[in-house]
Amino acid sequence: MGISEEVRARRLGGTRVSAQRIFTDRVSQAEAFAGKLEELRQLRTAHPDVSLDLTAPRRNVLAFYGDGGIGKTSLSRELERRFLAGSQRRQAVRIDFSEPTARDPELFVLHLRSGLAPLKHFPAFDTGLALYWARQNPGVPLTDFVTHQSSLGTAAQRQRFARELSEFTQGIVDGAGLVVGGASRAARFAWRQIQNSLVVRDLRKNCPFFEACATEEDTEQLRLHLPLLLAWDLMRLQASGDADVAIFLDTFEHVPNQRRSARLADLEDSIVRSAFFLPTTLFVVTSRRRLDWAADTRAPSLEFSGPAVWPGLADGPASDQHRVGMLSAEDSRDYLEHCLCDDAGAPVIPEELRDQVARLSEGMPLYLDVACNHYMALLGRGQTPEVGDFAGGLPQVVMRLMEDLDDPQSDLLRAAALLRVFDRGTLRVAVPSLRSSAIEQFLDRSFVLQREDDVFSIHELLQTSVRLQDSFTANPWSADEWAEVAARLVAHWSALFEDPDSRLWRDRRTQALAFWQLTGLYATLGTTVPHLAYIIMQVQLRGVWATIDAGRDQPAALLTDHGRSLLTLLDGMMERQIGDLQHTVELLAPFEGPTPLPAEENLRRLALYYLGETYDLRGGGDAAATFEAIAAEHDDRLAHEALIALAHSRSRDGDNAAALAIARQFDPEIRDGELRYRLHELFGHIWWCAGHFDRAAHHFAITKQTAEEQDSPLLLALARRHLALVQCWSSPALVLADIEEIEQLNRDLGLHPGIAQCQMSRATALVGQASLATIDELLDDAAHTFTAAGYLDDAIGPVAVGVFAAAASGDLTLANTRKEALFQQAEGRRVRHWLAAADIWTLGADPHGRVTWPEGADVSVAAWAAPLTARRP
Helix, strand or coil, rough: HHHHHHHHHCCCCCCCCCCCCCCCCCCCCCHHHHHHHHHHHHHHHHCHHHHHCCCCCCCCEEEEEEECCCCHHHHHHHHHHHHHCCCCCCCEEEEECCHHHHHCCCHHHHHHHHHCCCHHHCHHHHHHHHHHHHHHHHCHHHHHHHCHHHHHCCCCHHHHHHHHHHHHHHCCCCCCCCCCHHCCCHHHCCHHHHHHHHHHHHHHHHHCHHHHCCCCCCHHHHHHHHHHHHHHHHHHHHHCCEEEEEEEEECCCEEEEECCCCCCCHHHHHHHHHHHHHCEEEEEECCCCCCCCCHHHHHCCCCCCCCCCCCCHHHCCCEEEEEEECHHHHHHHHHHHHHCCCCCCCCCCCCCHHHHHHHHHCCCCCCCHHHHHHHHHCCCCCCCCCCCHHHCCHHHHHHHHHHHCCHHHHHHHHHHCCCCCHHHHHHHHHHHCCHHHHHHHHCCCCCECCCCCCCCCCHHHHHHHHHHHHHHCCCCCCHHHHHHHHHHEEEEEEEEHCCCCHHHHCHHHHHHHHHHHHHHHHHHHCCCCCCHHHHHHHHHHHCCHHHHHHHCCCCCCHCCHHHHHHHHHHHHHHHHHHCHHEEEEEEEEHHHCCCCCCCCHHHHHHHHHHHHHHHHCCCCCCCHHHHHHEEECCHHHHHHHHHHHHHHHHHHCEEEEHHHHHHCCCCCCCHHHHHHHHHHHHHHHHHHHHHCHHHHHHHHHHHHHHHHHCCHHHHHHHHHHHHHHHHHHHHHHHHHHHHHHHHHHHHHHCHHHHHHHHHHHHHHHHHHCCCCCHHHHHHHHHHHHHHHHHCCCCCCHHHHHHHHHHHHHHHHHHHHHHHHHHHHCCCCCCCCHHEEEEEHHHHCCCCCCCCCCCCCCHHHHHHHHHHHHHHHC
């Protein structure tokens, strides 16, 4: 039983925990916050082990929602300030989802843990995290990753967090060279090696969820349940000394974005699970929309949903969701009274004008803030501000503010409007002619929000208003000036993407911001980004899907037609990643045909590449023609990828001669290590299907060498299992000597297809040495592993090997019976080489011509027949 099944089972039975709860009616936000903290303290006192009760309803989420610009972020920050000022035994975690990198599910979990680092000692979570990381990110030391993630705090905080993780895991496996300690071999931190250490034995004994999490084969499920281990650690810490924990999730409207198909295991589901698993931790959510977690309709996309789970999020007088409306007239006047004061502390804005501006603001804090800046500018010019200076809505006031600012300050405001999040360096790139003093003056302005670690932003409404209103100001930027600034930013971010050693490839925040920036400049300004298609492909090949997802979140009011096409391409890529092939085709098919969606040529080719991949998997289109169109008259990386995909497609259709002809278009000594690996993997697959096992082994040996040169455990696991897959036919003794180690490496990395291939290779190598019953048992295991992982074409392989095993035993009747079953199961599958091999083993020939053999039918028939001759008694 996996951890998800165990959690569900526990929710269906057991004793429901009850506790005296403090409900809040229509009270102020600060009182609601204080009341909820007290409620959770009482819950911890009355039921210290409530985290273990997965049947109890959760009341630990406090939500504030309302329109943009009304001060929700300010409210969230003020509540955090008051919370931390209340006691030394309090710890807060803040995540702002307006920042693109905040939508990375892995970083979300690390945010939770790093934010609680001062509390120390999280053995269950840290062990689970190390197990997860070793399998999910082989070859990437966790300490190195944490140290480079600027979103996890200051450099000192990150180094301290990384050191704690390293020291803890080194203690579990003394001197074993852990992934978190700097080694690159993921398999060195694996369950089989740590399960009997002292710390782990204690966790297995006392933490009820630990072993189910630690042995979970699905790494995604393990990640989703890491907060369950964090809750147990926190429960033990609070038992020894009470501590309040609050997690502030700001601008939450960016999480359930309309461009994202809500599904189980996505970011929102991860967050909801975290809140559920941490019932004594207060989650404070600020958003433009109400949370709908209590709606039964969310059951398909949230593991924990409905009014029984989240009674406080349901409608009603006791709801823990509070609408944050506009400020009252009294509060608006109070704001204006105190925002500008003279040396004696007296308000600068006259009372009568305060009353008028408060009325015009209609209670919008952002309007009041911009109005105060406008007031100061008028005074600076020697003018007496009048009520007419503040008439109109927010856009008009923003326009006046832009006119108020001197040229350096207005230029910086315009540059900031192009950026989601920025630092001093990015502003210098955008406007390089300005002095540092001008940048510092701009960063000191009240409408610039300072985040952690010298990172800044301006409100999204202000961003959009500046860009929409600039042309109406007295001294706007020309189209050329906007283009020049955008071009400088494109050159800056593109150079980082093109440098394999840049910090962008180590720091996901930098990468997400750069990717968001490039897609945004293309999508909203029409800026030329010369290598955008290549950048998108590089991010995808590195598997950082959260970065691609972040790029889709662009201001709809500013999108161009080409920009909408780009976001459609990114939407299609994300749907392809989560396995919704039908929706992928619906999104990407409009990029082909006589009137395709408007897009830059290489972006259109990229869309066709993913469309061709999808056609190749599900049918319904001409994958070969799509790949050929991408490669036609091009000699770039995208053309190379399309040709390799086309060759694999031809081979799966049984046309190995055509596949080999395509592969031979490449230089086998190509210097690009990644492409070299994929090319020789292709050669190996083609020759294996043709029965040329020694030639296939030669190419897979090159992939093994390439993986070792790149120090990649993942590629090494792939190469070694592929090598075993061909040598089990020609050199069974070699395979039997190494297969246990190869299979264990694939198990340590959670590679289910690799595990199944190893099981099948072991069975094949044992033909002629072990009983048919033993071999059949291994083949059944392999078929089950393939099928459970969704690799249905690959699941035909063990069935075909069963035909070979029966024929090698001398039982031709059984071999023919199994062949008939093979042909039935293979109906509609692209496994022609197995069908041809089965005919060769039972008939001694390939009478149906299902496969085109690279060196002729006679050579391949002899090649597939040779192992049968060698294994017969």
